[in-house]
Amino acid sequence: MKYRRKLFAAKTMSGRDCPGLLAAAVKENVAYHRAHNPAYRRLLDGMGFDAAHFDRFSQLPFLTTAFLKGQDLNTKRSFYMAQSSGTSGKKSAVSYAPDDLPVLLKTAVHAMAQRGLFSPKPVNYVMLGYRYHRGNQAQTMRTAYLGTLMAPALRKRFALEWRDGAYQPRLEGLLEDLVKFSRSSFPCRILGFPSYLFFLLERMEERQIRLTMPAGSKILLGGGWKQFAQEEVEKAELYRLARERLGIAEEDIVEIFAAVEHPVIYCDCPRHHFHVPAYARVMIRDVHSLKPLPMGEPGLIHFVSPILKGSPVVSIMTDDIGVLHPGSACGCGDPAPFFTVLGRAGLSEIKTCVQGANEYAEGQL
């Protein structure tokens, strides 16, 4: 995979966007999976896809995240399987080949270094999620655990502890931890789901608790809002509460976006936008016709990246609704387009549409 190697070389990753190289790496990736994965080959052949003649990313056949749930379409068996959290009951399992791991690591480091997340100074961690437990394979938890590797840990405290065979919430204990950490001379890092942070800040507001976390403290958010959609608040409200209750400024709040089926790590820019790196493309498709939409129009988010050898997830259509904007609309200086996630497709018409795309894919297998 020489084009993949070039695409994920440090120089290319931090340099200017190179669509020719990305297209070559995508072609190479599709050809690799086609040659080594009979199910994927049948799928491509059924769609009449000719890798030699594709010239636009929008022409790539896609798999949907909903289709991948409950399927084993992996190209390689690997020692590492990433699983989605499976909020709908079904889980996606995406296999990583051994030489996928250095690429994944490089992209994660590249994204996170841009927001200054690596620090030799030890920090106290507040994990707004589960304490890692062998029985729970959810990728969101593993990602949160990886989040604690960017700065050495003095102490780690969790919102959910495994007790008596189940996860028990401990928001009260967490509040006490925060008070303790606010008196420390080391920074604090709060990691996890935005919804948990909101609950925590709300509790603090109710009790008029106002803390000033040590200088250099940060909040890292990931995992989305999907389990608590009814509790979703505007991000601005969350930033206001974080400043008011913890003394953590908006620029020290970093949001991370990643999906099991598209394991490119996106870190938001200082203006909280997810810019698309040189090794990925994002398209927005109409929820009815699935046709690509121009920038600014909301639709289903379609990701392309030749990042994995373990699974043919080079072109993935999610059931997330989003919008793509030109880089210039952000103002942070990054010229790459950025996407905004508006939410999960919940309307029955959108479900029908995604379902239709799934049935179409299934028909090819």
Ligand SMILES: [Zn+2]
């Ligand atoms: Zn930006």
